[in-house]
Amino acid sequence: MEIPYTVESRPDTGLYNAKMGIWLFLASEMMLFGAFFSAYILLRTNAIDWPRGSTILNVPLATLNTVILITSSITMIMSWVSLVMKRFDRFRLCLGMTILLGITFLIIKGFEYHHKFELGLYPKTSTFLAIYFAMTGVHVLHLIGGTIVNVYLWGPGAKMWKSDPQRFTNRLEIAGLYWHFVDLVWLFVFPTFYLL
Amino acid sequence: MSHSHDSHDSHDHHELGFWQKYVFSQDHKVIGIQYAITALLFLFFGFSLMMLMRWQLAYPDKALPFTKFLITSDLYNQFGAMHGTIMVFLGVVPLAVGGFGNWLMPLQIGAPDMAFPKLNMSSYWAYFLGGVVMLAGFFIPSGHAQSGWTSYPPLSDVMALSPGATIHEKLWTGQSIWLVGMIFLITSSLLGSVNTIVTIFQLRAKGMTMMRLPFFVWAQLVTGFLLLLAFPPLEAAGLLQLMDRLLGTSFFLPTGLVISGKAWPVSGGGSALLWQHLFWFLAHPEVYVLILPAMGIVAEIIANNTRKPLWGYRSMVFASIFLGFMSFVVWAHHMFMTGMGSKISSFFQTTTMIISIPSVIILSALFISLWGASIRFNTPMLFALAFLPMFGIGGLTGLPLGLSSADIQLHDTMYVIGHFHYVVAPGTIFGLFAGIYFWYPKITGRMMCEKLGKIHFWGSFVCMNFIFTPMFIQGLAGVSRRLADGGQTYLHAQPVLHWNVVMSVAAWLMGIFQLFFILNFFGSMIRGTKVTSDNPWDSTTLEWATPTPPGHGNFTTPPEVFRGPYEYSVPGHDKDFLPQNQPS
């Protein structure tokens, strides 16, 4: 017996398996980042004073990073649209751009971290920096994970377009949902640390 | 309607090698057995740690018999922390959820496997790696984690650390390794819970509506949601504590911390209570993860051995959903003594009292199911029956702890240890034993020996009560938990100290009775009575409609379900049971 509903949707739930799976996973990720935010709120409300992000962090650079990540979200969704429209070449282009934008984000982040270390600003220096490095660090790890998946789908995984195009399109949809979530987390992390 | 060709990796088309069939299997049945065997080994190890601890409690500062080996306070603390960690995270949950859940649930819903077989395999190996990492801690010179399974800071943040050490040295400490191990185990749980939930919603056979699901499956579904949504905060907290230990941050360290007369060189500004909140946000739902699968197993076995439908199936289903939901809003009843104000304490006390209601509903339904029953007293049924009063005692003794005023006297005493062990040991573990005896014939094609089973049961049942009841007595007298000498230096403990010897002897006797189980388990594989049918218990649920043992893909033809899970003794039929997949 084959496992049913790997590609077509089950009538009563209206979903295929991986779609339900990714939303459940994202729900758990919401709880994970929510816990970090909870820690942030508690540390900040209990602190005697809390620095303005702009006094320590590089706001313009992070704003650029925010634009980069939002752009990668649109290229990601365009890569899925391309597959739905059966344009494999366009899919490769859009996913490739998503990957490059993601790597750019990482490079800029790496530069930011390095600069902080050069100034002697480490996680242990203050609770602000501690929770900053913790949250952005976990975000970066998630971004790396997403990029690895995207690279796989761009490269060896793309073979599936020949054998099972519908299933491959669904895989892009799932990867897209994850990628949008990573972007979403940044949309909260960025203002929290840099703008408040 | 397109079916993918390689959704099952072409298993149907070629023979798998040894490694893919038995080690890196994607078959839920093999993975379930892997989980179960690994978990049973960890349960044995955790049990052995307890037997060592009980020597120290009964005969403080005396060397182990025939040796010069002394269980020092430090070693006792390590054993204590690791006994709890291993039993909860490496033993009971992997057996109940990874073992029974994986093996049984897809069969009971009529599915060919779990929704994501590769993910299932990864979950097992993440668990295995987490277990290896956890065990590695015992080889660290400065000792394993020794701040309780609860790892409260500031102690856990600083244990075995010297501020000048390198990150490498700080990583190679018991508590740091514990945190790394937990990250593996939590990841395993999260991936597994996604698999469980999707499988139950998406892969039910034709005719298997939600209200025709065996109660065991409902229990696994609720458990899946608890694991999915409650574990991530502990993963976050674990990461933060690891940063405190390795990178010198102060998430959980307050300003002005002084250790051994010297100011601890950190920025401060953190909160030890933050850890407690994040920890207990998981750890309370975790206890329902511990009990729900066992309730599910007991429900199946009671229905089968009473030859009657379960009484109150619907109320049990709604009660378990309500239980799952409420479990997220009671956590700070573990923190009544942390200086919370009266308003917030009242909130948690109220939710805690409310959460006892669904447990009572489930237990009552199971008790009432016995009324007018034609009971078959085989070994699985004995364990299932004993579960009822044992869980009852465990649950009832939880009530004073949930009342913030009574908790003032009882918090952190042996009473707490008695309470939670009653629910987990003669509660959950009895449920798991019942399940092993019950489903053994489906996996192996042989019955376990009834005589050995009954000796195992009665011995364990008597010993359990002698181990855990005196804990209530000691706790009420004010004996604190986690005392390496069992309380002997305290005046108020003197009248109840002798119980330590009673409890220890009972524990060692219980160890001996487990040998009957181990003998039975392995011996019956070779010498057990072969079953004469695929359904030796005359059961109604779908796992018995498969070959023995079930092959790849489980069902020879996709099953169709025509009725509920407990159609026993239906009037007007010759047989006293109607299988779910039998057409009318």
Add this chain to the structure above:
Amino acid sequence: MSDHSIQDMQKQVKVYLTIFGMLIVLVGVAFGISHLDLRTPVRICLILGIALLQAILSTAYFMHLNAEKKIVYFVLLLTAVFLAVMVFITLWTFHDSTAGHVS
């Protein structure tokens, strides 16, 4: 599931690009607001409010949450409730405390 016609997809793409534009504009607005001299509570409400708006736009349109199935809504609602409980009840615990300042 290939029931998307070319016209439908082209309309969808227009929607995606519009949302993209809105998200970028909102980043600019938040950046601008952060340079104003506002009281901290006002600052927090405005800037996080913008973040919330961006989140709603992204989830509704990029993640197709405006047309998802009931069971997904149910899971997300449950998660939102537990998240709120975790954040706010914990905050309340620190607020209603007999122990004074906790750090």
